[in-house]
Amino acid sequence: MRNSGKAAIISILTPLFAFSSSGLAQDRARATDENSARPAVGRSSDWRTPLIGRLANGVRFAILPRKGNDPGVGLLMRNEGGFIAEHRAGERGLAHLIEHIAFHSPTTAAPDDLDHLKRIGLPLTFPAANAGSTSWRETNYYLSTKTTASSDLDALLTLLKDAASGMNLRTDAVDTSRGEVVREMADKKLGNQIYASYIGQVAPGSPNDVIDAQNSDDVPIASITTIRGLYRRLYRPANMMIVIVGNVKVDEVRSLIERRFGDWKPIGPPSRKTPFPVFQPNRIHPISFSALPEGRRTAFMTVVMPTPRPPSSRAIQARAEIMDLLVTRAINDRLAALQPSSSPGKVGIFIENGEQGHRQIMLWDNFVEDRWKPAVAGLRNSACDLATKGFTTKEWAAAKQNLVVDLEHQVAEMPMAANVEIAKDLSHALADGRHLIPPDELLRYARTMLPQIDGRSGGEWWRQQWSSGTGHLRVEAPELARIENTLSAIRSAANGPSTIPTCKYL
Structure with a gap:
């Protein structure tokens, strides 16, 4: 269950399909009442209508029941605010670093347990090349469970909630993560250089032209205080989305999400929204x-x-x-x-x-x-x-x-x-x-x-x-x-x- 930051390397053979994403689009979901949910229209022989909603504290969720061939479920936690939110001095690349720290840091629930998420989560999930990614606009954590057991899903949701709100950012966990990110940036430096040169010409002023977080000098030297400040600004209920896909009972899964994320309260006032840069x-x-x-x-x-x-x-x-x-x-x-x-x-x-x-x-x-x-x-x-x-x-x-x-x-x-x-x-x-x-x-x-x-x-x-x-x-x-x-x-x-x-x- 390794995690890896998303490299900005263009793939001109990326398949086109019905799920292309729009980096400039804002969250246009209709305002919902407290602890509300609404079905999303869809007709498919492979999956049923997803349930989409928002908890009272702002956490969004989506549950898509389907049979498929997977023995377990797909679980994703998405936090809005990637490299674009690093607008303070010394923060460049730290959203990516926090993504790595989440797999190593002890939490308030387990203050001495280094690699807490991996130790508990590995036996419940299938190995994957990546279990995390950070782009200019969000960080994602994604896991594939081995079973559909409610207890397994609850354990993983607990781990993700701890990562989102309870990391203590212990020095050894942070330093381990720094080394991972520095090596990753070095491995992808040429690809990032090629892509940055390309995008700077075809779409100057766009996010991946003006943001150079993948080649950050701040990652090796940022203080714990600086990292914690960005962590608390970014990881807030209003920025979070939980998505679960698999052969599950919708009401049961919704209750699990409410149990683990419903009482989450943000630390400090909300930060200002950073406007998305657009190409010129x-x-x-x-x-x-x-x-x-x-x-x-x-x-x-x-x-x-x-x-x-x-x-x-x-x-x-x-x-x-x-x-x-x-x-x-x-x-x-x-x-x-x-x-x-x-x-x-x-x-x-x-x-x-x-x-x-x-x-x-x-x-x-x-x-x-x-x-x-x-x-x-x-x-x-x-x-x-x-x-x-x-x-x-x-x-x-x-x-x-x-x-x-x-x-x-x-x-x-x-x-x-x-x-x-x-x-x-x-x-x-x-x-x-x-x-x-x-x-x-x-x-x-x-x-x-x-x-x-x-x-x-x-x-x-x-x-x-x-x-x-x-x-x-x-x-x-x-x-x-x-x-x-x-x-x-x-x-x-x-x-x-x-x-x-x-x-x-x-």
């Missing part, structure tokens, strides 16, 4: 490059736009997700057909809907050494072709058919989905004011919607999306260091001979 389109230049010796070889053509507000209805959200999936399928098929001898994943499209605080559409090409010019020209031609011609009837029909097949496959795989992964998806959806739409429900929407969407409407949708943001062309390759005027060379490649003579990128 006026700072996005047309072209950028990176020539790090250890860097990757890839070309990106992106447009970045503000994160859309959460949809007003479940149906509207489903239609938006289906269009993203459908266009992604159509473009991926086209790009693969243009390079039939390339390995899977060399070229593709990625749509990110807010995880980093903005919506981004990206075309990429992972080229081999000294082949950056053809990669740039190929992306330019593909973008121009899509903008001017849209989709052919044949490729649009194939994309619709293949999307249905993809969704059918996901429906068949639903019982195998891990409870803890669904808990993560549900927590993101709740934090963003969105619905959690399971694959079988999304498939039903798709079967109704797809016959009504032809290639022309798909092309119009794409042109509107592509023109809604600020464009940027980025090339990353070590060999760019040999070029005297790199930006001019990239511009020439982008504006060279084209399959569409009237199309110029710059």
Whole structure:
């Protein structure tokens, strides 16, 4: 049951699905009465309607009953306020450090028990590569239990409550955690450097551009007093969410949550809410490059736009997700057909809907050494072709058919989905004011919607999306260091001979 901070390393092959999260969205849940709960609408053969509510002290909870194949339940504790809340001097990176300390620190209930959470929790849970993560906006703790026994779940909820409100931050526990975080930052330094360079160009001013907590100099030297101050500001009932997914009795689990978290009272007055930084389109230049010796070889053509507000209805959200999936399928098929001898994943499209605080559409090409010019020209031609011609009837029909097949496959795989992964998806959806739409429900929407969407409407949708943001062309390759005027060379490649003579990128 190890814990690990979330590294900000871009994954251009991240699968797109109905659970993308929105980093800018505020908590738009309807105000509820004391100790209230409400059902969330949803129809699925794999899980029943989740119960969503809020305790009198502000702790949010969600219980999603499902059978699935897991023998136990997925348990997640989410605390709002990650790196973005580190606004005092000397606090940079300490939200991540606190996440690690939670697995080592004794608590007020067990003041001499080092590694208290792990000692009690390990026998009750399955091992996992990560049991914690910290991002710019929240810290998560997630566990997979071995059984659905109420006593096991109660024991783990007790441990999480102790971590959230009762850590004594003993010096040896803090020092052990410092070492873990320092090593983790060192291991991920290159990836973080690559990502920071990228995001600083395509989305300047966004959270992962202005926050550098993953490379913190404060972690090794912060005093216990400073750490405790941030801990008490961040870990408060109003910032906390408990999510439980599995074959459980809803009323019984709700009672456990109330028993363990209902009497929690915050220490001190609430802290001010830190406004989320947003990307600044006026700072996005047309072209950028990176020539790090250890860097990757890839070309990106992106447009970045503000994160859309959460949809007003479940149906509207489903239609938006289906269009993203459908266009992604159509473009991926086209790009693969243009390079039939390339390995899977060399070229593709990625749509990110807010995880980093903005919506981004990206075309990429992972080229081999000294082949950056053809990669740039190929992306330019593909973008121009899509903008001017849209989709052919044949490729649009194939994309619709293949999307249905993809969704059918996901429906068949639903019982195998891990409870803890669904808990993560549900927590993101709740934090963003969105619905959690399971694959079988999304498939039903798709079967109704797809016959009504032809290639022309798909092309119009794409042109509107592509023109809604600020464009940027980025090339990353070590060999760019040999070029005297790199930006001019990239511009020439982008504006060279084209399959569409009237199309110029710059």
